[in-house]
Every structure is written in structure tokens, then in C-alpha cells.
Amino acid sequence: MNVLDLFSIMSTHLIELMGIGLCLALILRFIAFRSGKKNLVYFRTLSRSMEKNLDKPENQPGDLKEIDGWFERMMDTVKTELPSRNLRISDDFKPENGKAGFRSQGKKTLSEFMTTKRDILYNINNQINALRSPFPPNFMELSRRVLRQDPLWTTIVMIIPVDTLQRILGILPGLFIIGGIFGTFIGITAALPMIATIDLSDLDGAAPILNSFVANIAYSMKTSIAGIIYSVILTLLNTIFPITSVRTEITEGLARTFEHIWTRIHKDKMTPGEREIVASVTKLCTLIENNMHEKKSKS
Amino acid sequence: MSIPSELRSCPLFYEMYEKEIKKIASRGLVGFYKPGDFVVRDGETGEEIYVVLEGQLMVRKNTSEGLLDIAPLSKGDVFGEMVLLDEKIRSADIVSIEPSWVLELSYRQIFDVYEKEPRIFGVMLLNLARLLAKRLRSTNKIIVDLKKHLTPEQK
Numbered sequence: 001m002n003v004l005d006l007f008s009i010m011s012t013h014l015i016e017l018m019g020i021g022l023c024l025a026l027i028l029r030f031i032a033f034r035s036g037k038k039n040l041v042y043f044r045t046l047s048r049s050m051e052k053n054l055d056k057p058e059n060q061p062g063d064l065k066e067i068d069g070w071f072e073r074m075m076d077t078v079k080t081e082l083p084s085r086n087l088r089i090s091d092d093f094k095p096e097n098g099k100a101g102f103r104s105q106g107k108k109t110l111s112e113f114m115t116t117k118r119d120i121l122y123n124i125n126n127q128i129n130a131l132r133s134p135f136p137p138n139f140m141e142l143s144r145r146v147l148r149q150d151p152l153w154t155t156i157v158m159i160i161p162v163d164t165l166q167r168i169l170g171i172l173p174g175l176f177i178i179g180g181i182f183g184t185f186i187g188i189t190a191a192l193p194m195i196a197t198i199d200l201s202d203l204d205g206a207a208p209i210l211n212s213f214v215a216n217i218a219y220s221m222k223t224s225i226a227g228i229i230y231s232v233i234l235t236l237l238n239t240i241f242p243i244t245s246v247r248t249e250i251t252e253g254l255a256r257t258f259e260h261i262w263t264r265i266h267k268d269k270m271t272p273g274e275r276e277i278v279a280s281v282t283k284l285c286t287l288i289e290n291n292m293h294e295k296k297s298k299s
Numbered sequence: 300m301s302i303p304s305e306l307r308s309c310p311l312f313y314e315m316y317e318k319e320i321k322k323i324a325s326r327g328l329v330g331f332y333k334p335g336d337f338v339v340r341d342g343e344t345g346e347e348i349y350v351v352l353e354g355q356l357m358v359r360k361n362t363s364e365g366l367l368d369i370a371p372l373s374k375g376d377v378f379g380e381m382v383l384l385d386e387k388i389r390s391a392d393i394v395s396i397e398p399s400w401v402l403e404l405s406y407r408q409i410f411d412v413y414e415k416e417p418r419i420f421g422v423m424l425l426n427l428a429r430l431l432a433k434r435l436r437s438t439n440k441i442i443v444d445l446k447k448h449l450t451p452e453q454k
Contacts, residue, residue: 107328107329107403108328109325109328110324110329110402112329122303
């Protein structure tokens with residue numbers, strides 16, 4: 001089979017091929033959307049849990065030097081409150097009731113261990129240096145940096161990269177239209193030479209040729225119609241149920257949580273510059289006060 | 300999959316790129332040990348190296364005077380590494396004191412790395428030599444300190 005034969009088969013079954021493409025796109029879209037919703041629930045719980053722990057009086061951050069320990073303790077508490085995100089890989093190795101055994105059973109791979117709730121929490125823990133800074137970091141960028149390292153965020157079913165999928169879903173409506181137009185041109189190109197074979201003197205013999213011509217033209221129109229319909233379906237879904245908006249909401253939510261943590265860490269602490277300003281102003285006030293006292297005593 | 304920071308700071312994986320650590324560590328299995336569980340037992344044969352990912356363990360020896368706690372092991376610590384030097388008999392008990400997650404790598408899994416990635420294997424053995432040298436220095440220091448407290452008759 002050569003390229004031309006393949007091309008011929010493709011053009012004959014273009015509507016079916018586009019249909020398969022649409023079904024695949026719809027399935028992946030659905031999985032991505034569902035995954036996004038699951039992520040949304042998870043990250044909302046994470047944010048609420050972190051903020052709830054921040055509000056407890058016994059969990060207030062102390063000195064900046066002890067921030068690492070404080071943060072780690074808080075994340076440990078949050079970890080116990082979180083649900084397991086991936087239902088296939090659950091963090092179910094809870095101690096059995098009863099006496100300690102010789103050796104614990106039930107082992108998992110490092111990848112499974114990391115893709116339970118630990119991965120995102122490890123990534124958040126690693127950002128503590130950014131939160132230690134007296135100057136507010138770019139919280140959105142921090143949030144994106146944390147999320148980018150989480151395979152459950154960057155992939156669908158741990159295989160398909162979400163960014164690539166979103167880009168493909170974005171261009172698919174256009175591709176369907178182009179496919180439809182392509183089918184139209186193929187059909188017309190295939191049909192037109194038939195006209196040349198018509199013998200005008202034998203109109204009865206021309207009937208099958210004309211029928212074939214009409215069938216080809218009708219097929220070419222059908223591919224355009226199919227392309228338009230597929231494009232409209234996907235465009236409507238992309239508009240009404242966008243995948244990006246859920247992910248943006250999650251990123252913004254996490255950024256707000258980081259901002260909340262940073263504010264708590266630095267609430268009563270001044271930057272070195274601010275301390276200098278306060279010291280200088282205090283000194284100035286003292287000088288002015290002393291000056292006024294001297295003038296009063298002289299007068 | 301991002302590598303836990305405990306593995307990056309593990310002495311066995313010093314000077315390795317994250318990709319290289321992942322190549323080795325992804326072959327292992329992570330086990331959970333509740334308080335009181337034995338990870339290894341004194342005198343048993345074993346072919347695994349262990350890295351503590353979470354929790355705390357204790358190196359313990361049964362002596363004539365009772366159980367002696369030798370050293371605690373926490374996140375990032377490695378034990379059982381003697382198996383790489385063909386020493387298969389465990390020399391102490393390792394007991395979990397907190398709920399702990401421990402990465403286990405078998406001798407065979409590590410030697411497979413030698414066949415496919417000799418550079419990584421070489422770096423790992425170099426790190427093993429450094430680790431053993433450090434422990435030997437520490438042991439020498441302990442012996443010297445103990446000797447200072449001995450009477451001339453005991454010496």
C-alpha cells in the first residue's frame with residue numbers, strides 16, 4: 001500500500017475518521033474536566049485545612065529561625081486531615097490494631113508513595129525559603145511552581161500531559177472545519193473528471209455517470225457539514241465547560257493560601273529597612289523633644 | 300514524580316543528578332512500619348539497603364546487660380548498606396519507634412545499575428566508602444573517649 005492508496009482510503013472515510021477524533025477528544029475532555037473538579041475539591045480542602053491550622057493560637061509562627069520546624073509541623077497536621085486524591089493509589093497503610101509485628105507487610109513503589117498526598121505537600125514544604133523572605137514573593141508564580149511538580153496536576157491518568165491536551169482541544173474545532181473543507185475539495189476533485197466522460201449523444205448511458213457525480217458531490221458536502229457540526233459541538237463544550245478556568249481557580253486559591261501564610265509569618269516582623277526607618281524616626285523624635293526641652297528651660 | 304528531599308540529602312546519593320537518583324530509587328519499594336515493628340533483626344541474612352523517608356527508627360543491640368539503643372535513624376538516613384560489600388548478616392536490630400516509611404532497595408536492583416549505568420554505580424560506591432569512613436572515624440572517636448575512662452588495670 002502506498003501513500004496515494006492511504007490518502008484515498010482516508011478521504012473516503014474522512015467523516016468516520018473525524019468522528020473517531022471527536023469521540024476521543026470528548027472522552028479525554030471529560031476525563032480532564034473530572035480530574036480538574038477532583039483537584040479543585042482537593043486543593044480547596046488543602047487551603048481550608050492550612051488556613052484553619054494557621055488560625056489556631058497554638059500554631060502561630062515564632063521566630064524566623066524556627067520557621068522550618070513550624071511549617072513542617074503544620075504540614076504534618078494538614079497531611080493527616082487530607083483525603084487521598086487518587087482513588088487507585090490510596091494511602092491506606094494504616095497500622096493494624098493489635099501488637100507490633102515482626103515486619104510490616106504491604107509495600108508500594110516509590111512512584112505510588114509519592115503520588116498520594118505526599119507529592120504536593122513535599123513541593124509546598126520546599127517553598128518555605130520563598131515564604132521566609134521579608135519581601136512578598138510572587139504568590140501566583142509560587143503556586144504555579146508548586147503545581148508544576150505534581151504529576152497528578154500536569155497529567156491526565158498519569159500519561160497525557162494536560163497542557164498538550166488543552167492545546168489540541170483548542171485547535172480541534174478548526175481542524176474539523178479544515179477536514180470538512182478538505183473532504184469537499186476531494187469529493188469535487190474526484191467528481192469533476194466524470195463529467196468529461198459523459199457522451200451527450202447517449203443520455204441514457206450518461207445517467208449512471210451523472211448519478212455517480214451527484215453522489216460524490218453529496219459526499220463532499222456531507223464532509224463539510226460533519227466538520228461544522230463536530231466543530232460546533234467541541235466549541236460549545238470548550239466555552240461552557242472550560243478546563244482552564246478550573247485550573248486557574250485552583251492556582252489562585254493556592255496563591256491566596258501562600259499569601260495568608262506569608263502574612264502570618266511576617267505579621268509583626270519588620271524588614272531591616274523598616275527597622276532602620278523606625279529607629280531613625282525614634283531618634284529624630286527624641287532629638288526634637290530634647291531640643292524643645294532645652295529651649296523651654298532657657299526661656 | 301518528584302524525588303523526596305530525603306533522598307536528595309541521603310549520603311548514598313550525594314553528587315548524583317535527580318534523574319540518576321530517580322533511576323535507582325524507582326526500582327525500590329516503600330514499606331510502612333508501625334512503632335515496634337522490626338525492619339531488620341540482628342543475625343538474620345538480608346539483601347536490602349534501606350533509606351528512611353519518614354518517621355524514626357532505632358538501632359538496637361541485645362547485650363548481656365539488656366537492650367542497648369545505639370543510634371537513632373531519621374529522615375534521609377541509610378542503613379543496611381553493608382550488603383553492597385557482600386556482608387549479608389545483619390549486625391543489629393532496627394526497630395521503628397514512630398510510624399515510619401522506609402525505602403528498600405535490594406542488592407540485585409543496585410547491581411543491575413552497574414550493568415546499565417556504571418557511572419552512577421561508581422558514584423554510589425564512592426558515597427558508600429565515604430559513609431563507612433565517616434562511621435569508622437566516629438567509632439574511633441568513641442573508642443578513644445571510652446578508653447580515657449578506663450582504669451590502668453582495665454586497659
